[in-house]
Amino acid sequence: MNKVKLLSDGFFGLDKGFLVYRKTSYHGVLYMAALKPLLITTDKEKILVDTGIGELPDRIKKFYRLDREMKLERSIKEEGLKPEDISVVINTHLHLDHCGNNVLFKNAKFYVQRDEVRYAHFPDRFQKNTYIRELFDTVDYIGIKGDHEITGGVKVITTPGHSPAHQSVVVDTEDEKYIYCGDASPLR
Template sequence: MEIVRLHLARLDAFHDIPVHGFVIKHPRAGAILVDTGVGWGDERLIKDWKVVNRHAADAMAEHDLSPADVKIVINSHLHFDHCGQNAVFKHAPFYIQRSELERARREEPTNGQWFDFAGARFELLDGDGEIAEGVRVVATPGHTVGHQSVYVDGPDGVAVMIGDAAYTADIYRDGDKADLSPWPGQHADRDAWTRSLEKVHASHPHVVHFCHDTRVLGHS
């Protein structure tokens, strides 16, 4: 199954942080989109984070894909840079951890309309779950309470889209011993976060993709 990385935005506030989404080209289920980048219209947020934003449709067009191709959306979590353009895909169901939707409704009122718009169809998960044959979500709480990562089975092993369970390849490698001083938001619950990273390591992924690091760990 081919995994296509989308360049959805850049956050220039601290470092030049890329914002990636991913399309899994599933032979039967169609295109499965993981995360939708930053939304539009919140000028304060755009300014605070120095967002250089792109339309998801433009990012997809680079790969001869269009929003209509997307049959399923998975949000790793509901921070502003992962669910901002969900409404572009309102024809698709959104697979989200139930605890994450509850958290975001409490804590993210300003960008609530980005994921909680009228008619949004949620498929709420309580822990790990299969989304399509060979594609599953694995609960990786700690960055947020309802964070999840996406595992895709391939001939050489599993490919992991880790979401924000690790912002970078270095953090993934070093885990609890990583220098997180440049990355204050890495965990909301340090113990849960550490356990989640150990869980991903234990699955011995063939390749790991990051939302905020252009490096890809392993070989594809």
Template structure:
């Protein structure tokens, strides 16, 4: 999928738009999912290359993207990417990046004032960046009429009460101060825990491990289902090896438990699985094979 194109499909009465800001080779594959032996990437080459693994460089392929859901007359954004002009010294890919999510949204027919709800599946730099924009040296909400739904556990962990993620990464303080705190000050933030129903079709559920408040968004409409899994999955190799968490997971064991639970339900209920960073088609069906899982059909 080209970065300047828009993928559209429907889940019952819910329209879905995929807005890609960037996609391409990311980090070395063995570094991204350390539990997967290097030779297994080669074994799965037919399923992973070229959309999810680049054999020549041995790098995982990923995308940074936002999903737009039109449900019940409202417009919902799922994650907001890296943002523009952010100080991210711990990550060269995100540092002072000059992205243009608002421009891409506008070309897809979505203006900032059209957005009713912003879902941050978790508070990481590449999921909250366009929560805000620079207005003359001050960070203000990009979507002024929206409710911003924040997992309470992440807001506590990455906010000042949690020492900005315990001070482990300098970027965590910067991310919170420029992309989350301004939303609180504007009175647009809504913290939730365990489960939160957005409307008759959309429900947020906790799926901790990647971060303390990592979450998934379930969609159910007219017998069709999907689940936006955020960073529970960074690469399809984790469907084949759900016990293997990414290098970015704060609690890899808990993330693996959440991943297996979500994949089991997706396979049993025929939910389309939509991760935050899958390149290629971006969404895939998952099937059971004994106590394991396989990749089914990719989204059209």
């Protein structure tokens, strides 16, 4: 049966005003966002939903306050796994804080909405700095269109808004149904 566990890739800080498109009182307020990839263990697969922020290029790193005392590699190791044990990665979207460690998972199949890949290559002016090509262009994606079952009890559903082709992940376990929203609902 499917099991879920939140992992950690640390925190990153950004101006809270960055999260909204109009001028508000949030501008100038530091928001520390938790980077929480989800590990799904099935009978046959080890699935990771989002891979955190990883090592940002210097030209980008200067804009964020990073606290990566707990890196994803260590979080995975604490679960008794190695990056090569991950067989599937699902990116909710391709912003830098969700695909930064994709390169670590050499044996994984990567799933993302086809339109998200297209948009990541040609973003609008509001999101152009959140898509970092050297982070998301490191792997080959299986581009999906719309809601899609990945494996038994694990499926993606489209939840556009935060990005044009954002997807969330629905996981059925023996006792519960979980929905990992990515950034469809990021704030507490």
